[in-house]
Amino acid sequence: MKWIKIEDKVPIEGQKTWTYFVHTGISVMTYHSLEGTKDEIFGKHLFIGGGGFLTDDVTHWMPYTKGNKKPKSPNT
Numbered sequence: 001m002k003w004i005k006i007e008d009k010v011p012i013e014g015q016k017t018w019t020y021f022v023h024t025g026i027s028v029m030t031y032h033s034l035e036g037t038k039d040e041i042f043g044k045h046l047f048i049g050g051g052g053f054l055t056d057d058v059t060h061w062m063p064y065t066k067g068n069k070k071p072k073s074p075n076t
Contacts (some may be wrong), residue, residue, distance in 0.1 A: 001071070005060055006045060011063070013033055015031050017030070018061060018071055020061070020074055021057045022059065024051075027047075029048055029049035030048050031047055032047075034055070043056035059074075
């Protein structure tokens, strides 16, 4: 499976994903759209995981399914 740039395509609402952010690396998070909501001031995208949340800081994502091995960084 290949990394998808967030500016090319966004996940489905509530989809569990692998996410990549340069400062935290790779995490499993769930996607929520903020577009058109009162919370859009924080960004268009919201990813929530066990370690907290990220907004428009996520640069790449890919679908997560149970049993997936952690992928390599999209920059390798």
